[in-house]
Amino acid sequence: MMERHFDENLQALKYQLMKMSALAEVMISDAIKAVVDRNEEVIPAVYEREELVNQMQVEIDETCLTQIALHQPAAGDLRFIMGAAKANADLERLADEAINIVKRAKTLLTEPPLKPFIIIPEMAMIARGMVRDSLHAFVNRNANLAREVMFRDDRLDALKTAIAAELTDCMTMESSAVSRALNLLLVSRYLERIGDHATNIAEISIFVVEGRDVRHHADRKP
Amino acid sequence: MMERHFDENLQALKYQLMKMSALAEVMISDAIKAVVDRNEEVIPAVYEREELVNQMQVEIDETCLTQIALHQPAAGDLRFIMGAAKANADLERLADEAINIVKRAKTLLTEPPLKPFIIIPEMAMIARGMVRDSLHAFVNRNANLAREVMFRDDRLDALKTAIAAELTDCMTMESSAVSRALNLLLVSRYLERIGDHATNIAEISIFVVEGRDVRHHADRKP
Numbered sequence: 001m002m003e004r005h006f007d008e009n010l011q012a013l014k015y016q017l018m019k020m021s022a023l024a025e026v027m028i029s030d031a032i033k034a035v036v037d038r039n040e041e042v043i044p045a046v047y048e049r050e051e052l053v054n055q056m057q058v059e060i061d062e063t064c065l066t067q068i069a070l071h072q073p074a075a076g077d078l079r080f081i082m083g084a085a086k087a088n089a090d091l092e093r094l095a096d097e098a099i100n101i102v103k104r105a106k107t108l109l110t111e112p113p114l115k116p117f118i119i120i121p122e123m124a125m126i127a128r129g130m131v132r133d134s135l136h137a138f139v140n141r142n143a144n145l146a147r148e149v150m151f152r153d154d155r156l157d158a159l160k161t162a163i164a165a166e167l168t169d170c171m172t173m174e175s176s177a178v179s180r181a182l183n184l185l186l187v188s189r190y191l192e193r194i195g196d197h198a199t200n201i202a203e204i205s206i207f208v209v210e211g212r213d214v215r216h217h218a219d220r221k222p
Numbered sequence: 223m224m225e226r227h228f229d230e231n232l233q234a235l236k237y238q239l240m241k242m243s244a245l246a247e248v249m250i251s252d253a254i255k256a257v258v259d260r261n262e263e264v265i266p267a268v269y270e271r272e273e274l275v276n277q278m279q280v281e282i283d284e285t286c287l288t289q290i291a292l293h294q295p296a297a298g299d300l301r302f303i304m305g306a307a308k309a310n311a312d313l314e315r316l317a318d319e320a321i322n323i324v325k326r327a328k329t330l331l332t333e334p335p336l337k338p339f340i341i342i343p344e345m346a347m348i349a350r351g352m353v354r355d356s357l358h359a360f361v362n363r364n365a366n367l368a369r370e371v372m373f374r375d376d377r378l379d380a381l382k383t384a385i386a387a388e389l390t391d392c393m394t395m396e397s398s399a400v401s402r403a404l405n406l407l408l409v410s411r412y413l414e415r416i417g418d419h420a421t422n423i424a425e426i427s428i429f430v431v432e433g434r435d436v437r438h439h440a441d442r443k444p
Contacts, residue, residue, distance in 0.1 A: 054437070054438040055438075057437070057438075058437065058438070064304070065297075065300060065301065065304060068290060068300060068304075069296075069297060069300055072294045074291075075287075075291060078287060078290060078291055079287065082286070082287060082290075082304070082307060085304060085307070085308070086307070086308070086311060089308060089311065089422075168400060168401060168404060171393055171397075171400045171404070172397045172398075172400045172401075173397070175393075175394045175395070175397060176394075178390060178393045178394045178400075179390060179394075182390060182393070182404075182407075185404075189411075200311075215276070215279070215280065216276040216277075216279075216280070
């Protein structure tokens with residue numbers, strides 16, 4: 001009976017994490033809509049979802065502590081719950097990056113658009129996908145998917161470098177572009193951070209499944 | 223006997239975290255020396271210390287898991303160990319920011335200095351102090367010190383805003399300054415991140431001591 005109860009609680013924990021991830025994913029999409037489509041109307045919802053994410057973070061931490069204290073789980077489940085507590089922290093922080101993007105969007109909306117957006121929408125799509133799939137990898141204990149997520153981070157880094165070069169040129173050539181280019185550069189950095197957090201969650205997933213640490217190793221690619 | 227053994231292991235865990243924090247603090251100072259004093263010679267040591275920090279992170283996580291699995295600690299100690307695992311993640315990531323600063327320093331050293339440094343050294347001093355004191359607050363279960371650390375983050379944010387305005391002006395007025403100003407702006411953002419991680423550790427400390435969550439509350443100031 002105790003056993004069954006613990007399994008149900010683990011399922012509930014997974015469900016909470018998936019829900020938090022879904023909220024964060026929508027926050028990222030909406031934040032980018034504010035930048036790329038110049039859509040101000042989505043902004044309040046991003047702040048509302050952040051409130052929910054913050055509440056969920058506190059609840060998930062509480063769940064993790066309670067489950068360990070009450071059920072004294074064995075090695076595999078203990079690793080999973082410790083991993084959930086860490087993934088929880090990464091989810092909350094990547095949701096914060098959506099708020100950072102919205103703040104830049106507000107400033108960008110006070111000026112005419114700088115130029116058509118090509119790299120930022122692609123970065124946003126990759127970052128959001130990494131969030132979704134890193135969480136899937138975690139709750140489904142899928143190490144292959146986790147490795148695949150980590151691989152995508154290289155593409156995100158390459159795009160970040162490309163857009164930095166482009167925006168630096170833009171600022172050098174046209175002084176009236178400085179403020180807008182700078183804000184867009186920060187947006188690209190926030191998207192890169194989201195990718196970093198998803199990579200952390202992917203690393204945690206591999207540790208939970210395989211019991212070995214893939215952080216700080218060169219051989220982590222699929 | 224088991225009891226004594228567990229207390230000794232907790233002491234060892236605290237010692238590991240303090241050692242990791244000390245490494246990170248030196249990394250921050252050296253990274254800023256590379257930027258402000260244009261001292262290239264300190265750079266290799268920053269990378270060497272990062273290797274040590276990465277190793278320690280894996281060891282500390284292992285210690286946390288083992289202590290929970292073997293000793294099934296009661297509520298207060300369990301919170302402390304879960305907190306140690308989280309503080310561990312923040313320490314590793316703030317040490318990474320020192321590496322990010324060094325990368326910017328390398329680019330900055332290829333050009334003549336832009337102007338005298340005033341804000342960045344102050345930001346670095348505050349950030350380093352926040353790291354040291356957040357760890358002290360954690361291992362000594364000192365919630366007052368933790369609150370004081372969180373308070374200092376406001377000063378860091380104000381300095382970040384001030385230097386962003388200064389560097390944006392600089393880029394707008396002088397196109398040859400764009401690349402250097404941008405790199406310095408990123409250095410200031412990395413220092414801000416270090417302060418954010420120290421704030422996280424301070425929040426963890428308060429949770430461990432008081433068993434209540436001070437994240438996401440407006441009343442967290444001392």
